[in-house]
Amino acid sequence: MSTSQISPVEQKGAGVATYLDERVGSNGFLRRNLNKVFPDHWSFMLGEVALYSFIVVLLSGVYLTLFFKPSMVEVIYDGPYIPLKGVKMSEAYDSALNISFEVRGGLLMRQIHHWAALFFMTAIAVHMFRVFFTGAFRKPREMNWVVGVSLAMVALMAGFSGYSLPDDLLSGTGLRIAEGIVLSIPIIGTWASFLLFGGEFPGTDFISRLYGIHILLIPGILLALITVHLMMVWVQKHTQFPGPARTNNNVVGYPLMPIYMAKAGGFFFLVFGIIVIIAGLVQLNPIWIFGPYTPDQVSAGTQPDWYIGWLDGALRVMPNWEIQAFGYTLSLNILIPALVIPGIITTLLIAYPFIEAWASGDKREHHLLDRPRDAPTRTALGVMAITFYVLLWIGGGNDIIAVGFDLSINSVIWALRISLIVLPPIAFVITKRICLALQRRDREKLLHGRETGQIMRMPNGEFLEIHAPLNEEERAKIIAKPQVKPLPQPPETDSSGVRNPKLKKDKRRAKISQFLFGDTIAAPTGEEIAHADEHLAHEVIEDAPVMAEEEALQIAHDGSVLESPGTSGKS
Amino acid sequence: MSDSKDLTPASSGAPATTSDTQQALRPGAWPRAEVEHHLRRTDTDPRAQKRAVRQVSTMFLLSALMVVLFIVAFIAIPRDAVITLPYIGAIGALNAAMGVTFGLAIFLIGAGAVHWAKKLMSDVEVVQERHEMKTDADDTAVAADIYEVGKETSGFAKYPVIRRTMLLAMALVPIPFIVSLRDLWLTPPGVTTPSEELLVTLWKPGMRLVTDITYQPVRADDIPVGGLVNVVPADLPLVEEEEHNLNARAKAAAIVVRMTPDEIQSQQGEGWDYEGILAFSKICTHVGCPISLYQQRTHELLCPCHQSTFNLADSANVVFGPAARRMPQLPITVDDEGYLVAVSDFKEPVGPSFWELKESYS
Numbered sequence: 001m002s003t004s005q006i007s008p009v010e011q012k013g014a015g016v017a018t019y020l021d022e023r024v025g026s027n028g029f030l031r032r033n034l035n036k037v038f039p040d041h042w043s044f045m046l047g048e049v050a051l052y053s054f055i056v057v058l059l060s061g062v063y064l065t066l067f068f069k070p071s072m073v074e075v076i077y078d079g080p081y082i083p084l085k086g087v088k089m090s091e092a093y094d095s096a097l098n099i100s101f102e103v104r105g106g107l108l109m110r111q112i113h114h115w116a117a118l119f120f121m122t123a124i125a126v127h128m129f130r131v132f133f134t135g136a137f138r139k140p141r142e143m144n145w146v147v148g149v150s151l152a153m154v155a156l157m158a159g160f161s162g163y164s165l166p167d168d169l170l171s172g173t174g175l176r177i178a179e180g181i182v183l184s185i186p187i188i189g190t191w192a193s194f195l196l197f198g199g200e201f202p203g204t205d206f207i208s209r210l211y212g213i214h215i216l217l218i219p220g221i222l223l224a225l226i227t228v229h230l231m232m233v234w235v236q237k238h239t240q241f242p243g244p245a246r247t248n249n250n251v252v253g254y255p256l257m258p259i260y261m262a263k264a265g266g267f268f269f270l271v272f273g274i275i276v277i278i279a280g281l282v283q284l285n286p287i288w289i290f291g292p293y294t295p296d297q298v299s300a301g302t303q304p305d306w307y308i309g310w311l312d313g314a315l316r317v318m319p320n321w322e323i324q325a326f327g328y329t330l331s332l333n334i335l336i337p338a339l340v341i342p343g344i345i346t347t348l349l350i351a352y353p354f355i356e357a358w359a360s361g362d363k364r365e366h367h368l369l370d371r372p373r374d375a376p377t378r379t380a381l382g383v384m385a386i387t388f389y390v391l392l393w394i395g396g397g398n399d400i401i402a403v404g405f406d407l408s409i410n411s412v413i414w415a416l417r418i419s420l421i422v423l424p425p426i427a428f429v430i431t432k433r434i435c436l437a438l439q440r441r442d443r444e445k446l447l448h449g450r451e452t453g454q455i456m457r458m459p460n461g462e463f464l465e466i467h468a469p470l471n472e473e474e475r476a477k478i479i480a481k482p483q484v485k486p487l488p489q490p491p492e493t494d495s496s497g498v499r500n501p502k503l504k505k506d507k508r509r510a511k512i513s514q515f516l517f518g519d520t521i522a523a524p525t526g527e528e529i530a531h532a533d534e535h536l537a538h539e540v541i542e543d544a545p546v547m548a549e550e551e552a553l554q555i556a557h558d559g560s561v562l563e564s565p566g567t568s569g570k571s
Numbered sequence: 572m573s574d575s576k577d578l579t580p581a582s583s584g585a586p587a588t589t590s591d592t593q594q595a596l597r598p599g600a601w602p603r604a605e606v607e608h609h610l611r612r613t614d615t616d617p618r619a620q621k622r623a624v625r626q627v628s629t630m631f632l633l634s635a636l637m638v639v640l641f642i643v644a645f646i647a648i649p650r651d652a653v654i655t656l657p658y659i660g661a662i663g664a665l666n667a668a669m670g671v672t673f674g675l676a677i678f679l680i681g682a683g684a685v686h687w688a689k690k691l692m693s694d695v696e697v698v699q700e701r702h703e704m705k706t707d708a709d710d711t712a713v714a715a716d717i718y719e720v721g722k723e724t725s726g727f728a729k730y731p732v733i734r735r736t737m738l739l740a741m742a743l744v745p746i747p748f749i750v751s752l753r754d755l756w757l758t759p760p761g762v763t764t765p766s767e768e769l770l771v772t773l774w775k776p777g778m779r780l781v782t783d784i785t786y787q788p789v790r791a792d793d794i795p796v797g798g799l800v801n802v803v804p805a806d807l808p809l810v811e812e813e814e815h816n817l818n819a820r821a822k823a824a825a826i827v828v829r830m831t832p833d834e835i836q837s838q839q840g841e842g843w844d845y846e847g848i849l850a851f852s853k854i855c856t857h858v859g860c861p862i863s864l865y866q867q868r869t870h871e872l873l874c875p876c877h878q879s880t881f882n883l884a885d886s887a888n889v890v891f892g893p894a895a896r897r898m899p900q901l902p903i904t905v906d907d908e909g910y911l912v913a914v915s916d917f918k919e920p921v922g923p924s925f926w927e928l929k930e931s932y933s
Contacts (some may be wrong), residue, residue, distance in 0.1 A: 080651070108670050180922070184925065189926050245696075250699060254694075254697070266683070270685065272678075273678025273679070275674075280669060281662065282659065295817055296783060300864060315858065316893065320893050321895065322895030333894070365704065
């Protein structure tokens with residue numbers, strides 16, 4: 001054991017550790033966790049980006065609370081921003097202008113807060129894609145997937161409640177739309193709206209109510225969920241991609257102390273620093289340009305933050321269906337895009353891990369990630385969902401698109417309506433085909449080696465490309481392909497001839513199982529691989545010199561240099 | 572390629588690379604993973620190592636320097652100074668300087684730490700075994716037993732009446748909190764349901780139409796064919812309190828357009844125009860955005876929020892988009908002085924649809 005000198009500072013530190021240990025037994029915790037191993041992959045940093053930008057949101061948010069006044073009391077602007085001098089506005093908007101123009105660092109903090117929120121939402125979305133497409137949600141991590149989806153939804157509310165607070169024209173318009181949606185809820189809509197707003201829209205209560213929700217309730221829920229999310233990651237250990245030495249029963253990577261303390265800790269500062277630099281240089285949400293909110297004004301081309309765009313897009317592309325019956329009104333044109341579609345999407349997201357587990361009957365723990373191609377139906381479903389989402393998102397900017405490309409707004413909307421039904425299934429089919437094709441290529445590479453780019457000419461004049469065995473890394477990835485078999489057709493009767501009482505149910509389950517896991521390219525058997533390895537070992541002449549064309553031609557004519565490799569290695 | 576392969580422990584004296592044997596000796600250290608490992612320059616070349624140390628400490632030092640620069644910028648740069656940057660354009664100099672210095676101060680700490688980890692700390696991958704999440708059978712059995720004993724000794728199973736009454740009490744106890752939320756809306760005297768309030772606006776028979784910002788009455792003769800004026804009821808400025816002012820505005824805001832009488836194909840009521848001047852609600856019947864885009868050639872009104880389109884020459888019926896109801900028309904005429912006045916309130920509900928609406932109004 002190398003014994004380095006213990007410095008006085010370290011001695012103090014040891015004293016603190018002992019003090020704590022004698023009271024809470026913390027050394028045992030350190031012993032178990034300080035050298036916890038984490039696997040390395042760039043995509044594992046996506047969740048970190050989300051976590052770190054959340055911390056940045058919290059820090060900058062605390063600063064903003066020191067200056068922001070969540071009040072709808074009317075004041076007359078008397079600040080340094082000339083165009084708004086003498087304009088009546090709410091105290092909330094006035095204080096937001098004050099933060100932007102008078103408080104040094106105020107605008108920077110506002111922009112840090114907003115940029116970090118955008119980073120947060122973006123990182124959550126991409127992190128979720130990573131987890132979905134690699135199957136990281138499988139047992140034992142289904143619950144953490146549910147926590148993650150809830151986090152995404154609450155984060156969305158955090159964002160919306162945040163940019164609605166400054167009471168500028170844009171945020172007020174967003175609230176008006178939200179109020180219109182609440183009004184459309186059957187039976188309780190008008191009551192819900194009146195209770196939320198303290199009466200008619202906009203009233204004078206809402207900003208202060210929303211403020212409490214935005215700075216206390218939502219961050220509290222987010223913090224609680226994030227804590228659970230991280231604790232589960234910690235307890236269950238991180239998943240890893242297949243590779244040499246990596247199995248379903250280990251974690252290969254670097255220990256927390258010191259590597260990940262430096263890397264992950266450093267990464268926090270990188271994310272934080274980048275957000276601050278962007279916030280210093282790139283303006284967003286210039287509330288002073290929009291002016292104070294008044295319910296009878298709006299500007300054309302208004303856009304919400306990107307993560308709300310898909311909901312706005314859904315509202316835009318929906319046909320105007322409204323049902324009147326028995327003296328009541330059901331606004332399907334609002335309910336379907338604003339509540340039903342988001343509800344279905346959330347439910348499907350939450351349910352997916354359980355659907356897959358149920359349809360496969362698989363009860364094993366999974367710690368090795370799938371490569372997306374190795375789960376073709378899952379990947380295709382994911383791409384299908386993303387296609388649907390992106391189309392809605394594009395819908396949120398249909399006016400910008402119509403103006404930008406000089407199209408009729410009506411044709412843009414009709415194109416989107418049709419695309420929303422037609423494109424997702426097409427995306428599904430194409431993605432699945434690509435996945436299966438990639439699987440075929442993997443099989444090919446495993447059995448016939450990779451293409452080296454070196455062409456060999458045979459004595460008989462035939463050209464061949466030399467193939468070489470894959471390296472360890474590639475090989476391990478391909479061999480790790482999961483073998484999920486769809487459930488077999490249920491027997492109609494059991495061994496003693498009694499009819500299966502759940503036959504219909506079992507059949508349906510087998511059908512879904514077939515859909516999810518049926519299509520796959522058979523992985524090579526061990527025997528095939530062994531045979532291929534032997535074969536390749538004979539064939540490979542990778543170190544053969546690359547010759548000038550003339551020289552090579554001569555030798556090939558002569559036929560004496562290269563041993564005939566026998567059967568071809570071409571694919 | 573093969574000479575940099577390192578499957579045997581490094582013995583270059585690099586501080587962070589520990590040998591296999593040492594790792595095996597240390598309690599709590601993980602075994603090395605059986606994977607290819609390439610030595611880095613910093614593992615083999617002491618000069619590269621020194622350079623890396625220098626780079627890391629320089630980054631930390633620069634971070635400290637940025638903090639000093641931040642303070643200088645905070646004090647020295649006036650609030651209204653503007654700086655023009657390539658690609659970005661003219662932005663506030665103070666904000667930019669603070670953002671860049673503060674941002675770099677933070678970023679450089681991270682860059683230093685990551686560089687340190689990548690160049691100087693061990694990059695030997697190790698293996699930690701996983702264990703099934705499941706608790707072993709013995710512990711599970713003990714837990715189950717403790718539960719059983721608890722169930723028996725407490726009488727939870729024995730006295731169902733206790734169990735059921737407790738569940739009942741627990742189910743009901745959140746109700747007072749929910750009921751207390753009722754007064755989030757302090758219902759004004761004479762009003763019983765929200766929909767009553769939503770169905771009336773400030774417009775009354777004989778009330779003048781005034782411009783929305785300067786509150787000037789609108790003379791019929793002053794509106795040219797093809798013109799559009801944003802109007803509110805003349806009483807709106809009298810609604811003192813900000814709350815009621817904005818609330819009243821949110822329902823009563825209207826637009827006045829003029830077309831030649833023969834262009835009018837239909838109206839929501841006979842003679843609701845005044846010599847081709849028509850007044851409509853400005854609040855979209857979809858989700859309540861104020862509608863402001865009017866195309867005078869087609870007489871179409873387009874909502875900028877969700878693109879609902881209404882034909883004002885044809886009773887403001889919906890011609891496209893997600894709105895289901897036409898825009899309510901305000902019957903108007905002129906008073907003795909030639910100013911536009913309302914004949915009555917809107918006859919159809921203004922703004923978004925809601926459950927209690929009894930008719931389709933279109």
